[in-house]
Amino acid sequence: MNKIGTWGLLALILVIVGGGGWAYWNYDLRWQPKTITKHQAEITAILEKSGWASPGLTKGRLYMVSFRTCPDCLRFKGEEFPGLHKAGVDTRVIEIARRDKNGVAKSTPVERTTVAELWIRRGTPEAWKLMEAWEAVPAEAWTAPGLTPADGDTGRTAIIEAGRSMTDELRPLLQANGITVSDPTGIRYPTLIWWNAKGEMRGCACEKRETYRFVRRELGVG
Numbered sequence: 001m002n003k004i005g006t007w008g009l010l011a012l013i014l015v016i017v018g019g020g021g022w023a024y025w026n027y028d029l030r031w032q033p034k035t036i037t038k039h040q041a042e043i044t045a046i047l048e049k050s051g052w053a054s055p056g057l058t059k060g061r062l063y064m065v066s067f068r069t070c071p072d073c074l075r076f077k078g079e080e081f082p083g084l085h086k087a088g089v090d091t092r093v094i095e096i097a098r099r100d101k102n103g104v105a106k107s108t109p110v111e112r113t114t115v116a117e118l119w120i121r122r123g124t125p126e127a128w129k130l131m132e133a134w135e136a137v138p139a140e141a142w143t144a145p146g147l148t149p150a151d152g153d154t155g156r157t158a159i160i161e162a163g164r165s166m167t168d169e170l171r172p173l174l175q176a177n178g179i180t181v182s183d184p185t186g187i188r189y190p191t192l193i194w195w196n197a198k199g200e201m202r203g204c205a206c207e208k209r210e211t212y213r214f215v216r217r218e219l220g221v222g
Contacts, residue, residue: 012202032039033204033214036193040201041174046169047193051119051159052092053127059088060219065167065191067096068111072207075189077135081214082219093131095162098186109151113144116156179203194219 019209036043047063062084066073077093084091097107097115107115121127134142150156167187174191175181182188188205196202196218204211215221 033056033192033202033206033211033218034178036174036177036179036203036207038158038176043170043173043193043201046166046173047092047094050094050166051115051122052094053118053121053131054090054092054123055085055128056125057085058092059087059090060194061090061092062192062194062215062219063092063094063097065094065170066189067098068114068134069105070189074135074189075084076192076206076212079209080216080221083216084219088222089217089219089221094163094166096167097160099164105121109149110142110144111139112150112160113147113156114142116150116153117144117147118158118161119163120156126221174203177203179204 052063064073064076066077081091095115095118097112100106114130118127118130121130148156150160170191171181171187174187179191180188182205188207192204192206192215193201193203193204194215197220202218204214206212206215
Protein backbone atom coordinates (compact mmCIF):
# COMPACT_ATOMS: atom_id res chain seq x y z
CA MET A 1 0.00 0.00 0.00
CA ASN A 2 1.46 3.40 -0.95
CA LYS A 3 1.82 6.28 1.49
CA ILE A 4 -1.30 8.04 0.22
CA GLY A 5 -3.36 4.89 0.76
CA THR A 6 -1.89 4.36 4.23
CA TRP A 7 -2.62 7.92 5.33
CA GLY A 8 -6.10 7.68 3.87
CA LEU A 9 -6.78 4.49 5.83
CA LEU A 10 -5.46 6.05 9.04
CA ALA A 11 -7.63 9.11 8.47
CA LEU A 12 -10.68 6.90 7.97
CA ILE A 13 -9.94 4.99 11.18
CA LEU A 14 -9.57 8.24 13.12
CA VAL A 15 -12.87 9.51 11.75
CA ILE A 16 -14.63 6.28 12.74
CA VAL A 17 -13.07 6.23 16.23
CA GLY A 18 -13.72 9.92 16.74
CA GLY A 19 -17.29 9.57 15.53
CA GLY A 20 -17.87 6.62 17.84
CA GLY A 21 -16.44 8.52 20.78
CA TRP A 22 -18.62 11.53 20.05
CA ALA A 23 -21.70 9.32 19.71
CA TYR A 24 -20.96 7.63 23.05
CA TRP A 25 -20.58 11.02 24.73
CA ASN A 26 -23.63 12.54 23.05
CA TYR A 27 -26.06 9.66 23.56
CA ASP A 28 -24.85 8.16 26.81
CA LEU A 29 -21.98 9.64 28.81
CA ARG A 30 -23.27 13.23 28.97
CA TRP A 31 -26.57 12.06 30.53
CA GLN A 32 -25.13 9.77 33.18
CA PRO A 33 -25.55 10.74 36.83
CA LYS A 34 -22.57 11.46 39.05
CA THR A 35 -21.36 9.46 42.01
CA ILE A 36 -21.31 11.73 45.04
CA THR A 37 -18.06 11.08 46.89
CA LYS A 38 -17.55 14.44 48.58
CA HIS A 39 -19.64 15.99 51.38
CA GLN A 40 -21.95 12.98 51.55
CA ALA A 41 -22.88 13.48 55.20
CA GLU A 42 -23.56 17.19 54.71
CA ILE A 43 -25.75 16.63 51.66
CA THR A 44 -27.68 13.84 53.38
CA ALA A 45 -28.28 16.00 56.46
CA ILE A 46 -29.53 18.91 54.35
CA LEU A 47 -31.97 16.68 52.49
CA GLU A 48 -33.26 14.81 55.52
CA LYS A 49 -33.99 17.93 57.55
CA SER A 50 -35.83 19.62 54.65
CA GLY A 51 -39.60 19.67 54.27
CA TRP A 52 -40.00 16.63 52.05
CA ALA A 53 -43.28 14.95 51.15
CA SER A 54 -43.38 11.28 50.19
CA PRO A 55 -45.77 8.33 49.80
CA GLY A 56 -44.01 6.51 52.65
CA LEU A 57 -42.53 3.61 50.69
CA THR A 58 -39.56 1.59 51.89
CA LYS A 59 -37.49 0.15 49.01
CA GLY A 60 -35.06 2.95 48.34
CA ARG A 61 -35.05 6.73 48.54
CA LEU A 62 -35.07 9.35 45.84
CA TYR A 63 -34.88 13.00 46.86
CA MET A 64 -36.19 15.51 44.35
CA VAL A 65 -35.77 19.28 44.69
CA SER A 66 -38.57 21.00 42.79
CA PHE A 67 -40.89 23.96 42.52
CA ARG A 68 -44.57 23.83 41.66
CA THR A 69 -44.52 25.17 38.09
CA CYS A 70 -41.24 23.57 37.00
CA PRO A 71 -42.16 21.85 33.69
CA ASP A 72 -39.26 19.40 33.81
CA CYS A 73 -40.19 18.45 37.38
CA LEU A 74 -43.82 17.88 36.46
CA ARG A 75 -42.79 15.75 33.49
CA PHE A 76 -40.52 13.58 35.65
CA LYS A 77 -43.26 13.12 38.23
CA GLY A 78 -45.85 12.23 35.61
CA GLU A 79 -43.66 9.83 33.63
CA GLU A 80 -41.48 8.26 36.28
CA PHE A 81 -43.24 8.33 39.65
CA PRO A 82 -45.76 5.56 38.84
CA GLY A 83 -42.97 3.09 38.02
CA LEU A 84 -40.84 4.19 40.96
CA HIS A 85 -43.75 3.80 43.35
CA LYS A 86 -44.59 0.37 41.95
CA ALA A 87 -40.98 -0.62 42.69
CA GLY A 88 -41.38 0.68 46.26
CA VAL A 89 -39.13 3.73 45.90
CA ASP A 90 -39.91 6.51 48.37
CA THR A 91 -39.94 9.66 46.25
CA ARG A 92 -39.18 12.47 48.70
CA VAL A 93 -40.19 15.70 47.00
CA ILE A 94 -38.79 18.94 48.41
CA GLU A 95 -40.83 21.85 47.09
CA ILE A 96 -39.43 25.36 47.45
CA ALA A 97 -40.72 28.84 46.71
CA ARG A 98 -37.97 30.53 44.73
CA ARG A 99 -36.62 33.98 45.51
CA ASP A 100 -37.55 36.94 43.34
CA LYS A 101 -34.92 37.64 40.70
CA ASN A 102 -34.08 41.05 39.26
CA GLY A 103 -37.35 42.42 40.57
CA VAL A 104 -39.39 39.61 39.00
CA ALA A 105 -41.52 37.51 41.32
CA LYS A 106 -40.67 33.79 41.13
CA SER A 107 -43.37 32.62 43.52
CA THR A 108 -46.90 33.59 44.51
CA PRO A 109 -48.46 34.11 47.96
CA VAL A 110 -50.48 30.91 47.52
CA GLU A 111 -47.37 28.99 46.53
CA ARG A 112 -45.47 30.27 49.56
CA THR A 113 -48.39 29.32 51.81
CA THR A 114 -48.48 25.78 50.45
CA VAL A 115 -44.72 25.27 50.54
CA ALA A 116 -44.61 26.42 54.17
CA GLU A 117 -47.36 23.96 55.08
CA LEU A 118 -45.60 21.11 53.28
CA TRP A 119 -42.46 21.80 55.28
CA ILE A 120 -44.45 21.94 58.51
CA ARG A 121 -46.08 18.59 57.71
CA ARG A 122 -42.70 17.15 56.70
CA GLY A 123 -42.60 13.39 56.15
CA THR A 124 -46.22 12.74 57.14
CA PRO A 125 -49.01 11.20 55.05
CA GLU A 126 -50.74 14.59 55.25
CA ALA A 127 -47.82 16.26 53.46
CA TRP A 128 -48.11 13.86 50.51
CA LYS A 129 -51.89 14.30 50.36
CA LEU A 130 -51.47 18.07 50.31
CA MET A 131 -48.93 17.93 47.51
CA GLU A 132 -51.16 15.64 45.46
CA ALA A 133 -54.12 17.97 45.96
CA TRP A 134 -51.99 20.95 44.95
CA GLU A 135 -50.83 19.26 41.76
CA ALA A 136 -54.29 17.95 40.87
CA VAL A 137 -55.39 21.42 39.71
CA PRO A 138 -53.65 24.06 37.57
CA ALA A 139 -51.25 26.13 39.65
CA GLU A 140 -53.16 29.34 38.97
CA ALA A 141 -56.43 27.75 40.18
CA TRP A 142 -55.07 26.60 43.55
CA THR A 143 -56.24 28.71 46.50
CA ALA A 144 -54.55 26.83 49.37
CA PRO A 145 -57.90 26.20 51.08
CA GLY A 146 -57.78 26.07 54.86
CA LEU A 147 -54.05 26.85 55.05
CA THR A 148 -52.54 29.65 57.11
CA PRO A 149 -51.04 32.30 54.81
CA ALA A 150 -47.26 32.39 54.94
CA ASP A 151 -46.93 36.09 54.12
CA GLY A 152 -47.18 38.11 57.32
CA ASP A 153 -46.51 35.06 59.48
CA THR A 154 -42.98 35.27 60.88
CA GLY A 155 -42.58 31.56 61.46
CA ARG A 156 -43.85 30.49 58.05
CA THR A 157 -41.82 33.16 56.28
CA ALA A 158 -38.75 31.76 58.03
CA ILE A 159 -39.64 28.31 56.70
CA ILE A 160 -39.81 29.68 53.15
CA GLU A 161 -36.37 31.21 53.62
CA ALA A 162 -35.07 27.91 54.99
CA GLY A 163 -36.08 26.24 51.73
CA ARG A 164 -34.29 28.84 49.71
CA SER A 165 -31.20 28.61 51.91
CA MET A 166 -31.23 24.85 51.39
CA THR A 167 -30.53 25.32 47.69
CA ASP A 168 -27.74 27.79 48.56
CA GLU A 169 -26.17 25.15 50.78
CA LEU A 170 -26.55 22.36 48.25
CA ARG A 171 -25.16 24.28 45.31
CA PRO A 172 -21.40 24.20 46.10
CA LEU A 173 -21.61 20.67 47.51
CA LEU A 174 -23.19 19.35 44.32
CA GLN A 175 -20.79 21.31 42.16
CA ALA A 176 -17.86 19.74 44.01
CA ASN A 177 -19.17 16.37 42.80
CA GLY A 178 -19.51 17.42 39.17
CA ILE A 179 -23.26 18.04 39.22
CA THR A 180 -23.84 21.15 37.14
CA VAL A 181 -25.78 24.11 38.46
CA SER A 182 -27.64 26.84 36.60
CA ASP A 183 -26.01 30.04 37.81
CA PRO A 184 -24.00 31.42 40.77
CA THR A 185 -27.12 31.60 42.94
CA GLY A 186 -29.14 28.53 42.09
CA ILE A 187 -29.45 24.86 41.25
CA ARG A 188 -31.23 23.18 38.36
CA TYR A 189 -34.63 21.56 38.63
CA PRO A 190 -35.32 18.82 39.20
CA THR A 191 -32.16 17.95 41.10
CA LEU A 192 -32.33 14.27 42.03
CA ILE A 193 -30.26 12.41 44.64
CA TRP A 194 -30.52 8.70 45.44
CA TRP A 195 -28.57 5.60 46.47
CA ASN A 196 -27.97 2.73 44.04
CA ALA A 197 -27.83 -1.01 44.76
CA LYS A 198 -24.13 -0.71 45.65
CA GLY A 199 -24.93 1.88 48.29
CA GLU A 200 -23.33 4.65 46.26
CA MET A 201 -24.82 8.12 46.57
CA ARG A 202 -25.78 9.33 43.11
CA GLY A 203 -27.19 12.55 41.70
CA CYS A 204 -28.00 14.58 38.64
CA ALA A 205 -29.68 17.73 37.42
CA CYS A 206 -32.23 15.63 35.54
CA GLU A 207 -33.89 18.20 33.29
CA LYS A 208 -33.90 15.98 30.20
CA ARG A 209 -35.62 12.68 29.47
CA GLU A 210 -32.27 11.23 28.43
CA THR A 211 -31.33 11.07 32.14
CA TYR A 212 -34.39 9.09 33.18
CA ARG A 213 -33.20 5.66 32.08
CA PHE A 214 -30.23 5.82 34.43
CA VAL A 215 -32.43 6.74 37.39
CA ARG A 216 -34.84 3.92 36.60
CA ARG A 217 -32.10 1.35 36.20
CA GLU A 218 -30.27 2.29 39.38
CA LEU A 219 -33.47 2.23 41.42
CA GLY A 220 -34.56 -1.13 40.07
CA VAL A 221 -37.42 0.00 37.85
CA GLY A 222 -38.06 -2.22 34.84
